[in-house]
Amino acid sequence: MPESTIGIIAGQGQFPLLFARAAKKKGLKVVAVAHKGETLAELAAEVDEITWVRLGQLGKLIKALKQSGATRAVMCGGVKKTRMFKDVRPDFKAMTLLNKLRHMADDGILRTFCKVLEDEGISVLASHELVPELLASAGVYTQRGPNPEEEEDLQVGWQLAGELGSLDIGQCVVVHRKVTVAVEAVEGTDACIKRAGELTHKQGGVVVKRLKPIQDMRFDLPSVGSATIETMKQAGATCLVIEPGSTLVFDREEMVRIADNADICVLAHS
Structure with a gap:
């Protein structure tokens, strides 16, 4: 059932790994979309499914979550914001998101990103609620x-x-x-x-x-x-x-x- 599956939109650091372990202990199927050059390779061993994307491949990210049956997802770990100036190649879906923004402030980008996911039937949850001990x-x-x-x-x-x-x-x-x-x-x-x-x-x-x-x-x-x-x-x-x-x-x-x-x-x- 979709409710037993949680998606991780993974960035840098150990938080995606810690979250995946906590989710597995709760009996959830864990699927991850990981960012090349950002996410630790060790995450692959902690999840049931993993898809690697480049920054800006929003369409591929959404497709991976939907194909896995995830209707809920969390965002774990950031990405280097300086990469937006050199190697981000937004796909058509990402360009649609960017065109909705008045400026590139962090919170505005992420709120708009969450709205795009929700329009696709994927609810974005607060990741810390599953690991309050952190x-x-x-x-x-x-x-x-x-x-x-x-x-x-x-x-x-x-x-x-x-x-x-x-x-x-x-x-x-x-x-x-x-x-x-x-x-x-x-x-x-x-x-x-x-x-x-x-x-x-x-x-x-x-x-x-x-x-x-x-x-x-x-x-x-x-x-x-x-x-x-x-x-x-x-x-x-x-x-x-x-x-x-x-x-x-x-x-x-x-x-x-x-x-x-x-x-x-x-x-x-x-």
Whole structure:
């Protein structure tokens, strides 16, 4: 039955794998549409069916989901937004979507994408509802909390990240000594943190990542993990601030272990 099948529209990282495992444990048939150059090859071993597409092959994506019998799908993992400038070749279906957009902001693109799927009989669900254990809980995760200077930068960054998100630009900002050092746009969180490290000469910085106020919870939730902490180490950043209840936290124990060893504070702030 279609209700026993769930489709995964898979992007980068480990989230598609984690979601697939959780769905299988619940007895669901899992079919994936994976993006070449983005999705981990290991996903193939975690799902019942997989179809590989290139960015922009919306028609092929829809056909794969419909042929598998999936009337429900989730979006797991993002794609490098910078690829839109070099190797995206939209098919006719994707061109139809793009022609409906007034601008190329993240939320607008994804909402329109979901509407196209729904018109084809495929409901887009919130992926985190099947894996709620991955959502951040409030509190300090590491052995130490923020020091007074980091607390001041946290407050500046928290407000700024909210303003940035309300414009549908990005989810992450880096603040050092009350100075906004870097803001995230199409380059992504890791590149934003690395740029901040260059500008501060690796002398510190508070990384704030939070949900956009206008964001649809069905897609592109903020996410962090051990790779985020490794990037912060390289950039000299000393504190990571995330939002409870709306941020996905991957490999939490490993993330906290690396952070404690590097004297980096991690907390979920509201």
